[in-house]
Amino acid sequence: EVLLDLKDVVAGYGNLTALHGVSLNVKQGEVVALLGANGAGKSTTLRTISGLIKPSAGSLRWKGASIVGNAPEKILRLGVSHCPEERHVWPEMTVAENVELGGYLLKSKTELQRRKDIAFHRFPRLKERAGQLAGTLSGGEQQMLAIARALMSEPTLLVLDEPSLGLSPKMAFEVFDVVREINSHGVSILLVEQNVHNALSVASRAYVLETGRVIAEKSSESLLNDP
Ligand code: ADP
Ligand code: ADP
Numbered sequence: 001e002v003l004l005d006l007k008d009v010v011a012g013y014g015n016l017t018a019l020h021g022v023s024l025n026v027k028q029g030e031v032v033a034l035l036g037a038n039g040a041g042k043s044t045t046l047r048t049i050s051g052l053i054k055p056s057a058g059s060l061r062w063k064g065a066s067i068v069g070n071a072p073e074k075i076l077r078l079g080v081s082h083c084p085e086e087r088h089v090w091p092e093m094t095v096a097e098n099v100e101l102g103g104y105l106l107k108s109k110t111e112l113q114r115r116k117d118i119a120f121h122r123f124p125r126l127k128e129r130a131g132q133l134a135g136t137l138s139g140g141e142q143q144m145l146a147i148a149r150a151l152m153s154e155p156t157l158l159v160l161d162e163p164s165l166g167l168s169p170k171m172a173f174e175v176f177d178v179v180r181e182i183n184s185h186g187v188s189i190l191l192v193e194q195n196v197h198n199a200l201s202v203a204s205r206a207y208v209l210e211t212g213r214v215i216a217e218k219s220s221e222s223l224l225n226d227p
Pocket of ligand 1: 038039043085
């Protein structure tokens with residue numbers, strides 16, 4: 001089943017066109033990577049999917065229905081959660097408060113608590129630091145926190161912007177372990193990753209972007225042979 005389907009999406013910032021017709025899809029259960037050099041349009045693609053940027057042309061469908069023009073909150077309610085590259089945890093708030101923010105759409109306190117328990121069970125490192133200010137965490141821990149927060153909405157699709165950016169190889173490995181674990185619970189993932197090796201460790205397919213266009217779609221086998 002195709003969850004997310006982009007066809008010929010054109011989008012940008014003011015006069016700058018960053019995406020010149022991007023087509024891609026993500027099916028139920030998949031981990032799909034977006035590869036490409038800096039400035040290729042990877043983050044812009046994710047921002048368009050999560051409703052932060054409105055495409056000026058093309059179609060953007062979620063489970064068959066158009067989501068063009070939907071506000072970010074609406075898209076989150078539909079089951080698409082965006083964990084942005086900027087990793088913006090709130091440094092002056094505690095780890096627990098940051099996690100709670102991800103459940104801001106929830107009305108039930110018990111449900112919020114249940115999901116927080118799941119998050120802390122999944123990320124024991126964060127549990128140990130629940131009362132600490134988020135700004136005191138290491139880069140890798142802040143990335144885990146951003147992921148934990150994005151999962152609070154229990155998304156169908158997690159859109160993850162370069163989670164390994166700036167991390168040591170060891171921390172990056174841990175982050176990709178988490179990505180695999182999340183996927184094993186049935187969450188589909190669209191992931192930006194510059195490092196082909198990292199992408200291969202989790203994704204079954206990848207799209208390669210160059211100057212706002214998809215120039216190739218590859219299976220992980222073909223990437224292995226011809227990266
Ligand atoms: P990357 O190109 O590594 O993906 P981003 O596109 O996320 O980085 O950019 C980092 C920050 O700089 C973001 O806040 C983004 O909005 C801003 N930014 C990036 N390029 C431009 C630009 N050409 N003009 C203005 N702001 C930009
Ligand atoms: P990538 O994620 O592949 O590094 P981006 O999607 O961040 O690429 O950037 C695509 C193009 O859009 C680049 O030319 C970049 O400078 C521009 N861009 C990105 N963010 C902004 C922004 N906030 N304002 C203006 N231009 C931006």
